[in-house]
Amino acid sequence: MDEITKEFLVESYENLDRLDQDLVALEKDPASRETLSSIFRTIHTLKGTSGFLGFGKLEAVSHVGENLLSKLRDGVLFVSPEITSALLATVDAVRYMLGRIEATGQPGDRDFSNLIALLSRLNDGEAPAPEAPAGTAPAAAPETPVGVAPVPAVAAVAPAAPAAAAPAPAPVDATLPAPAEPTEGRQPAVSDSTIRVDVGLLDRLMTLVGELVLARNQMLQFTAQRTDSAFLATSQRLNLITTELQGSVMKTRMQPIGNVWNKLPRVVRDLATLCGKQVRIELEGQETELDKTIIEAIKDPLTHIVRNSVDHGIESPETRTARGKPAEGCLKMRAYHEGGQVNIEIIDDGGGINAERVLQKALQRGLITGEQAARMSEHEITQLIFLPGFSTAEKVTNVSGRGVGMDVVKTNIEKIGGTVDLQSAPGAGTTLKIRIPLTLAIIPALIVTSGGDRFAIPQVSLLELVRLEGEQARREIESIHGAPVYRLRGQLLPLVYLDRELRLAPAAPLAPEAAAVNIVVLHTDGHAFGLVVDAINDTEEIVVKPLGKQLKGVTQFAGATIMGDGRVALILDVPGFAQGSGVLAETRSRALREGGGPVRKTVDSRQTLLLFEAGQGSRMAMPLALVARLEEIPRQAVEFSGVQEVVRYRGQILPLIRVAKHLPAVGETRLEGDPLQVVVYSENGRSVGLVVGRISDIVKVPITAKRHAPGNGIFGSVTIQDRVVDLLDVPSLIRAADPTFFGAATPAAA
Amino acid sequence: MSETTQYATFYLDGLFLGVEVQQVQEVIRFQPMTPVPLAPAIVQGLINLRGQIVTAIDLRRRLSLPPRTGERRPMNVVVRSEDGAVSLLVDEIGDVVEVHEEDCERPPETLPPSARELITGVCKLRDRLLLILDTERAVNLPAAVVPATGTGF
Numbered sequence: 037m038d039e040i041t042k043e044f045l046v047e048s049y050e051n052l053d054r055l056d057q058d059l060v061a062l063e064k065d066p067a068s069r070e071t072l073s074s075i076f077r078t079i080h081t082l083k084g085t086s087g088f089l090g091f092g093k094l095e096a097v098s099h100v101g102e103n104l105l106s107k108l109r110d111g112v113l114f115v116s117p118e119i120t121s122a123l124l125a126t127v128d129a130v131r132y133m134l135g136r137i138e139a140t141g142q143p144g145d146r147d148f149s150n151l152i153a154l155l156s157r158l159n160d161g162e163a164p165a166p167e168a169p170a171g172t173a174p175a176a177a178p179e180t181p182v183g184v185a186p187v188p189a190v191a192a193v194a195p196a197a198p199a200a201a202a203p204a205p206a207p208v209d210a211t212l213p214a215p216a217e218p219t220e221g222r223q224p225a226v227s228d229s230t231i232r233v234d235v236g237l238l239d240r241l242m243t244l245v246g247e248l249v250l251a252r253n254q255m256l257q258f259t260a261q262r263t264d265s266a267f268l269a270t271s272q273r274l275n276l277i278t279t280e281l282q283g284s285v286m287k288t289r290m291q292p293i294g295n296v297w298n299k300l301p302r303v304v305r306d307l308a309t310l311c312g313k314q315v316r317i318e319l320e321g322q323e324t325e326l327d328k329t330i331i332e333a334i335k336d337p338l339t340h341i342v343r344n345s346v347d348h349g350i351e352s353p354e355t356r357t358a359r360g361k362p363a364e365g366c367l368k369m370r371a372y373h374e375g376g377q378v379n380i381e382i383i384d385d386g387g388g389i390n391a392e393r394v395l396q397k398a399l400q401r402g403l404i405t406g407e408q409a410a411r412m413s414e415h416e417i418t419q420l421i422f423l424p425g426f427s428t429a430e431k432v433t434n435v436s437g438r439g440v441g442m443d444v445v446k447t448n449i450e451k452i453g454g455t456v457d458l459q460s461a462p463g464a465g466t467t468l469k470i471r472i473p474l475t476l477a478i479i480p481a482l483i484v485t486s487g488g489d490r491f492a493i494p495q496v497s498l499l500e501l502v503r504l505e506g507e508q509a510r511r512e513i514e515s516i517h518g519a520p521v522y523r524l525r526g527q528l529l530p531l532v533y534l535d536r537e538l539r540l541a542p543a544a545p546l547a548p549e550a551a552a553v554n555i556v557v558l559h560t561d562g563h564a565f566g567l568v569v570d571a572i573n574d575t576e577e578i579v580v581k582p583l584g585k586q587l588k589g590v591t592q593f594a595g596a597t598i599m600g601d602g603r604v605a606l607i608l609d610v611p612g613f614a615q616g617s618g619v620l621a622e623t624r625s626r627a628l629r630e631g632g633g634p635v636r637k638t639v640d641s642r643q644t645l646l647l648f649e650a651g652q653g654s655r656m657a658m659p660l661a662l663v664a665r666l667e668e669i670p671r672q673a674v675e676f677s678g679v680q681e682v683v684r685y686r687g688q689i690l691p692l693i694r695v696a697k698h699l700p701a702v703g704e705t706r707l708e709g710d711p712l713q714v715v716v717y718s719e720n721g722r723s724v725g726l727v728v729g730r731i732s733d734i735v736k737v738p739i740t741a742k743r744h745a746p747g748n749g750i751f752g753s754v755t756i757q758d759r760v761v762d763l764l765d766v767p768s769l770i771r772a773a774d775p776t777f778f779g780a781a782t783p784a785a786a
Numbered sequence: 787m788s789e790t791t792q793y794a795t796f797y798l799d800g801l802f803l804g805v806e807v808q809q810v811q812e813v814i815r816f817q818p819m820t821p822v823p824l825a826p827a828i829v830q831g832l833i834n835l836r837g838q839i840v841t842a843i844d845l846r847r848r849l850s851l852p853p854r855t856g857e858r859r860p861m862n863v864v865v866r867s868e869d870g871a872v873s874l875l876v877d878e879i880g881d882v883v884e885v886h887e888e889d890c891e892r893p894p895e896t897l898p899p900s901a902r903e904l905i906t907g908v909c910k911l912r913d914r915l916l917l918i919l920d921t922e923r924a925v926n927l928p929a930a931v932v933p934a935t936g937t938g939f
Contacts (some may be wrong), residue, residue, distance in 0.1 A: 247837045489820065538823035583822075583832075584841035585869045586927055590824050596832055596839045604820040604832040604839055615822075 044085050045138055051078045052134070055127050059120060066115035075123070076105045082130065093143045100155040101126040107159060107550045122158055124427070126149055128427040139201050145550075172510050204298055216633045227646045235328070238288050245278075245285045246478060246579035252278040253576065253600040282478065282577075293371045293380070294322030296335050300342055304367060307346045314364040315346050315411070322369035326378055329511060330472055333452045335381070337445040339470055341382050342367065344442070349386030359463065361385065365593045374473075379495065380470040389460035398423070410767070411659055413719055416651040418460050450611055453479075453496060453594075455560075481578045481607065483599070484556060484569040487540025490605040491569075492578050492597055497610035499564060501572060502555040509553040514734070517643060521734055522555060522566055526665045528734070529567040530644070531559065538592065560611045565619040577601075580607060592616050645717070645754075647733040647761065651696040657756065657786050658764040660734060664718040680774075683725065690716070692725045695764070717766060724770055724777060789887045793909075795880035795916060796863055797852040803876075803917045804883065812834045813879055813917045816859035817842075826927050829874055833862065834895065838862060842873040843925055852902040865921045872925040894916070896930075899926070 055078050062071045083098035101123060105112040131146050136144030252275055259271045301317050308315040326334075350356075350365030357363050368383040391414050398404045398420045404412075411419075422442045446456050454472035471477060473496060481492040502524065504512060512533065513522050520531040534540075571736040578597040587593070591612035599605050645657040673683050674692065681692040692714065714725040735756055754761055770777050793804030794813070817845040819842055842862065846854055854860060860875035887894030890909040893902060907918040 068927055181846060249839060487821075540823055581839045583839075584925075586829050586841050586843065586872075586925065589824055589826070589927075590822065598819070598834050598837060598839065604834050606820065606822060606832075631930060643798070728846055763869050 040091060041137070043088060045134055048085070048130075048134055049083055050722055051082065052127055054078065056124070059127065062115055063117070063120045064470060068201070069109070072105070072109045076102065076109050076507055079105055079126075091133070091137065092145050093148065094137075097126060097133070097148050097152060100152050100159065104155050104159045107469065108556075113158075113161065119158055122151075122154055126155065128635055136454055158438055189396050200599065200768075207594060212641075214725045215408070215679070217666075233288070234783055238285075238328075241285050242289060246281050248278055249282055249478060249577060250598050250600075254602065257600040275703075280654065284776050286478070287325075288473075289328045290325035291328055291330065291331050292322060293324045293378075294319070296331055296338060297369060300369070300719055303342060304346055305341060306348075307343060311347060311348055312352060313346065315350055316364050316366050318366060318368040320369065324371040324373060324378060325474075326472070327474060330474070331453055332379075333448065334454075334470070334472065337378070337448045337470075340381075340442075340445050342369075345384040345386065345466065345468075348382040351387050355387075380472070382468045382470075383465065385465040388462040388464055389418045389421065389458075390462065391460075394418065394420050410765075411662065413662075415459075418458050421458070422456070434725055443543065453494060456534055471591055478579050480575060481597075482556065483573040483605065484534070484554075485536070485571040485573060485657050486569045487535040488541065490573065490599060490603075490609045491534070492576075493558070493567075494594070494607065494610065497558045499559050502557060502566070503572075504553045504555070506552060509551075513553065519734060523666070524566070526559065526563075526667060527564075527661065528666065529555075529564060529566045529659060531555065531568055532614075532617045532619055533568045535570070537613070537664055558610050560612075560614045561618065563614065565614060578605075644760050645735055645756070645763075646731065646759075647756065648713070648731045649729040649734060650699060650764075654696075654699075654729075655732070655756075655759060655760045655761045656695075656764050657754065658715070658766055662717055662719040662766050663715055664723065665716040666731060667716055669714050669725070671710040671712060674712070685716075685723070685725070690725045692727050693770065694727045695769065696727075696729065698769055698772050717770070722777065724774065726766070726769075790884045791887065792817050792882055792884050792918065793918065794863065794878040794882050796861070797878040797880060798845055798849065798876050800853075801849075801917060802880065802914055804827075804885075805863065805865060805874075805919050805921050806892055811848050811864045811871055811919050814862045814864065817862060827852065828927065833873060835871065835873075838871060840871050841925075842875055845874045845876055845924065848924055848928070849904060850898065865925070867922055867925045869925070872921075874921070874924065881921050883911065883916065885911070890918070903928075 057074060058071050058078075062075065065071065079098050079102045083095055086094040086098060104113070104119065104123070108119070113119065114394050129151055132146065133143040136142060167282040176501045176582065177723065235253050255271055256275060259268055262268065297319050300319070304315050304317045339695060345367055350367065351359070353363035356365065356374045366385050370379075370381040370383070372379055383738050394417050395409050395412070395632075398417075399406065399409055402421065403423050422445075432441075433716075449456050449470055449472065452472060454470055457469045457471075458466065459469070460466040480495040482495060482498055484491055484493060502522070504522075513520050520532055554569050554572050556569055557564060557566050561564075576599075580595045581597060582595050583590070583593060592609060593606045594609035594612070595607045597607055646660050646663055647655065647657050650656050667685070669685075674681050675683065675690075677689065681694070682689045683692060684690070692712075709730075712725055712727050713729065715731075715733050717724050717726060754763060792807040794807050794810045795802060795804040796804070801829040814835075817833040818822055819833050819834075820877060821831045822829055828843050828848045830842045830847075833840050844860075846852070854877065858877065861879050862873040863879070864871050866874045877897055889908045889911070893905045893908050895902075897905060904920055904924050905917045906920045909918065
């Protein structure tokens with residue numbers, strides 16, 4: 037049975053139950069227009085839907101019923117016992133047919149022509165026919181012809197209404213057609229299997245389960261200290277039941293994402309027509325379920341993204357044809373579960389994001405500075421569209437282009453603990469990937485201690501845990517100039533100390549050298565950073581509770597939860613925390629702070645720089661953001677491909693560029709020892725190794741005192757630690773060494 | 787007889803304050819509290835009130851009174867606000883008093899501005915003055931935002 041029929045059955049059974057009550061109520065109070073209207077509406081709906089679904093017989097019965105009702109409603113006829121009986125018989129007939137439809141898909145072969153005839157006669161203001169026992173239908177038909185109130189007289193509300201109209205004699209046998217042999221005396225299964233529940237009740241249930249989970253956690257802490265095996269077994273069972281209950285209750289709040297999506301085809305169609313485009317929408321994974329609160333939270337962002345894709349992404353049919361693509365654009369939405377999260381992808385096969393135009397626009401709007409622009413990777417550039425006040429639409433249409441778009445989308449999705457990522461291939465389309473948690477109410481979290489207090493870190497942000505023992509910690513955490521970093525498998529991981537960031541009670545003065553250092557590696561917004569905490573306790577399912585309005589300004593926390601011992605612990609808001617401690621990319625945080633206002637010329641751009649020496653005495657620097665990895669490569673590993681020096685590196689061939697060779701200023705005063713110090717730079721999946729003399733330092737400095745020495749692979753100079761340091765222009769250096777590096781990369785990515 | 791109102795009273799640095807009884811959810815003794823780093827100074831911490839997380843406001847700081855000294859632990863007057871329950875930390879709990887409306891006046895203009903914002907009336911009881919506190923305002927952050935400082939206690 038298809039979904040529509042099922043829904044029709046559920047709805048109709050519900051309506052029938054009400055109809056029974058209404059009809060009885062009507063008999064008691066025949067003048068109630070309200071009851072009459074309600075009955076009329078119900079039958080009317082039934083008629084309409086059954087006609088639509090092709091149940092002609094059902095439609096026919098309800099049609100005559102409706103006619104009769106409309107007369108009653110309009111006051112042409114008045115309710116009499118026989119009319120009520122006839123209507124009840126109609127209800128029974130309908131119920132019988134619904135039962136058959138549910139069982140066989142067809143309204144059954146019972147003949148209802150008698151009932152129809154009876155209803156029609158009543159409708160015409162006549163008495164029911166004497167008898168029509170033929171057929172199987174009405175078990176007990178009326179035995180006596182019944183005089184119906186002289187209609188016209190009563191209808192004309194004349195004061196001299198003939199009294200004769202009063203009591204209709206000898207009511208028709210109440211069981212006109214026998215109560216349509218109630219299908220084995222039970223309600224059909226479809227209506228039994230679902231009930232409507234107030235959402236408020238579900239919310240309350242969820243809260244209660246949350247409390248139960250807390251109590252369970254609390255109890256498990258007690259049981260850890262007990263040895264009574266019976267008690268342990270009981271608590272174990274309670275534990276299991278709680279977990280199951282939590283899952284089931286959570287399910288009650290789950291809704292398929294299709295509930296939000298089903299509005300999108302219309303949105304796309306309207307918008308496409310408006311823009312003169314042809315767009316087909318494909319939905320995949322509509323049955324993917326999400327918590328109701330999350331469904332609501334993503335409704336607007338999704339609509340916005342879809343509008344954006346149609347308006348900006350997909351090109352006009354002419355452009356598409358010219359580019360060799362089908363005239364009709366395709367917008368594909370996919371949803372699927374993955375690792376306790378839901379992924380939603382919005383894929384269009386449009387023009388992609390024009391990085392050049394995005395960059396121009398961002399510069400024009402003053403969202404970024406020229407130097408920043410020069411240093412940005414293509415991926416970073418596409419992310420610029422998430423900045424507040426950004427819009428590339430040439431003209432503001434009523435669809436989009438007001439610049440209040442993607443940043444709101446991003447913030448809204450981040451608010452519910454989700455992430456947005458954007459991949460774009462010029463000419464081939466854009467893929468927007470949203471990852472959101474299944475539910476917000478109960479989440480797994482890592483509990484850590486810092487400065488004597490416990491904090492919960494949502495597991496979604498967690499990458500890994502690193503523990504460095506005493507000596508190792510001192511050696512491997514390179515804390516220079518107040519910006520500590522740790523080399524995590526060669527990747528530089530900026531470190532943030534939780535107690536310092538939160539200004540907790542002064543952590544044990546000058547952390548004892550012997551103590552171990554616990555690093556919680558977190559990621560947010562595509563950036564990883566290490567959070568140093570005093571201790572890592574455990575992972576736990578926590579119930580997220582919102583913070584009061586007094587604490588809304590504290591962006592470092594997402595909420596609070598109650599721990600097993602009854603104490604309150606704060607939940608760290610990883611994006612907010614990263615933002616607050618400045619470990620996120622500078623461009624984004626600054627743009628947010630300045631609200632997209634015009635950039636002042638003397639912008640205080642604090643940058644983390646990698647300091648190195650290219651040749652003898654030449655101090656140089658490059659932004660740490662451009663460094664993919666630092667490697668030491670033994671000289672004998674260097675091979676030649678033609679004249680190009682290469683090394684085999686992670687299953688690829690990594691071309692090496694000797695920085696000193698391309699910098700005339702440095703000349704031949706080589707400083708390259710063995711092993712070679714290589715800075716790996718990656719772009720579009722291609723990597724190149726920059727061979728430098730020596731890596732000296734990593735510093736975070738405000739870039740001041742700039743002098744331009746354009747060209748020659750040098751960007752300009754900065755003063756660092758009272759010495760002049762040249763800023764390496766990495767892209768131009770690479771271009772000089774390998775002109776194909778950037779050029780070849782672009783088509784490869786398309 | 788004129789209208790009377792019942793006030794739950796408490797003491798704060800020698801002041802005798804009251805809030806309307808209907809706004810008080812409950813009064814509880816000192817609870818273990820979780821400080822909120824980086825929070826506004828008036829937020830003393832979070833307490834667990836039977837599974838509900840309640841923000842505790844340091845009412846002394848809110849009224850710009852000197853900080854609490856000595857060993858005595860504050861009491862929680864849990865009031866209902868638009869935003870759910872909020873706890874006001876006070877020195878000591880007093881009785882519930884019934885006050886006639888005609889005994890109340892507007893607070894004198896000489897009250898320091900920090901207090902005038904929160905005190906909606908002064909009631910002349912037989913032996914002392916009762917200051918009526920506007921709870922809805924008291925649980926809000928002061929107009930001039932207190933710079934975020936570590937709280938700790």
